[in-house]
Amino acid sequence: MTRLAATAAAVTLPLFALTACGSVGAGSSSDDDQKLTVWAWDPAFNIYAMEEAEKAYQADHPEFELEIIETPWDDLQAKLTTIAQSQQFEQLPDIFLMQNNAFQKNVINYPDLFSDYSGSEIDFSQFPDGVTAYSQIDGDQYGVPFDSGTAINALRTDVLAEAGYTVDDFTGITWDEYLTKAEDVLAKTGKPLLSGVAGSSDILMMILQSAGASLFDADGQPTIAGNDELVDAIEVYAELVESGVLVEVNSWDEYISTFVNGSVAGAINGIWITGSIQTADDQAGKWAITDLPKLDGVPGATNYSANGGSSWAISSTGDAELAADFLASTFAGSTDFYDTILPKSGAVANWIPAGDSSVYAQPSEFFGGQPIFQQVVEFGAQVPSNNTGVYYYEGRDAVSAAMTKILGGTGIDEALDEAQANVEFAMN
Template structure:
């Protein structure tokens, strides 16, 4: 009898292990669920999903998103991720559109940006696009990857009547592939340098001392600030190359060349930037924190002097109402000696896409055309949430010139729109995240394990080339 029990147990074990393996080998279908579970964790872990991460406060598990289109003729389904930001914007847009179109509604599901991407990948892999909503929002940095690999997911928008010339060209470029438009630009990720003026005062500086400066100047002043206030000038999420990517774009450089080949090894600007980053970590003027939550905490509890990030970071900065009036905004430092260096860059930002599963393309296009590509009222309203338009006519509106009390009564919106116009474009391509990750790993190895900068850059180049070779 005992023998039977043993063999039954063994058989059971084999079955368990094999079924479990089946799950493992079917990673495409299986991990989808896990990723959905990991929603909040993902957003926090990967600051690449910048906008999503700005909203880690509402990390709670959302209800299952509405899949597919709506049966109602006048309802569009939407996937987007931030209740304070893009969900608010699309609902406001629907409200405006409904004024002229009786009964129009949007059915919005809160889905984190990583999860939208995972869901799209899964849907395509399964060959069943019917689960996709009519409209979804996508990170600009991801757009090329999806437009290249899965063009079937999108409804092409090149000649449906949207005037793309009214958006900034650099922004439209993110959602354009081979001259075809796949997205309607939404928010702007112009980089701002948000600084605590009370700390600067203690160190004997004003915000003007940090305007239009270079990184070498910035690093020296950062040391003084550390000495006088005891606080690092910057905090950064360990292993996340956000800051490095912003610095790189500020001098018009990318991780890829025009022809799509990898531009990591031998990229003089990149090396210089990594050296600055590593040096600041050594100086103690840049402190690395473990995750996104701690990054946000450092901004809110006064353990850092500034936040250098896409302008959507304002939504997180302004949460600390007791610090109202103690913050100011200026542009970022520029790289010394680089020929195309500017004080402006971009991080994050996203564009709307109409899925190929959308049965009401005319309605969706008209909705977009009358709101995100044609409504001053919409942009004037959503600016209160820090959603800055990339639609040129909106920038001329009165709302953009209003002073903001939190930031010392400065007309920050007009300022940021101004920053955005100076931002150099960058090359993303389908392998953007592969390259970004490789650079992140390199920086992490250099800062945390003391690895050699040149060999790490070489490894990063090889990793990306390896991924592209498959």
């Protein structure tokens, strides 16, 4: 589960040719030349950011106006599906938010809904390659990254100290080293360092992406069976569970409770998890963040990954030119804008230059004085790309089911062969 909406269901529909996609400037202008319509979810996060972006753009464009319509992710996905099937493209907004992991699925399945940014002035090199890859199809960019899903390893420093460790001992290490130290912490303090929802593949997917590996190849074909990096990730996960270092629970609320109530002394997840961690007022000053462990013996494996995140799409029938200019001036071009939204929403930029601002460099008292937001931007720049394609959610679900069977005693190869077959069946 991610902060964005982990329950989003994948929609499997016939593929269309990508030639129908438009580009900036190809759409028709709205009746009001300075008004754009936006679909997004979460008033305290995404919608708040859009409202502040509107104010920022109005400084140089006083006639500019946004109509922001709150649209939960599941509803937004359903609307896109309905519009694509009915061909009622005039119902599209100018801008809409997309979950990163669902971006390629939607552009490939519904090319008539999207414009790309090929004619815009946005410099996508100022975003991490691993993030822009989510919304890139055949070399064209269809999304402006916003909400960072960059992963962190958050740890209780007081618990580590009780066991004779510091956060530096968990920085830049491998999973083998992590397991050894975490078992020692558990033995000395009684505190596991990790928790997760049983049947969820979040941690598994973060491990896989950190190694630059995916469930699909560049052509969108599943690579679940015979995937060496996936096997390594599964073996790590199984060892974490079997050793007691990772405690599995039954729901998201239980997961949050494990570190809020202090029964678990760490969390590995997207940066957005810090919002939940900081609800434990009694733990202020007792947390720190660092990078993730990496897989041992895997060429190209890194200590960086992601979970979640979102990007802004522009529609094929709206004012794509104005929409792209608005996004270029705010989400892809203004440190002042990101400085404004960070303190209230905790919305960490994917836009790399934002990390150079004094606001991002401010120490976090809760996290022991670390400039955590500046660090996360630096982490994000090093996250490997992840091939998602159309059937990403089917792949995740199949691997989650396989992981449950493996923990129950099924052989890894057998479980992954079955998962591969299930995804291929869904694709056919």
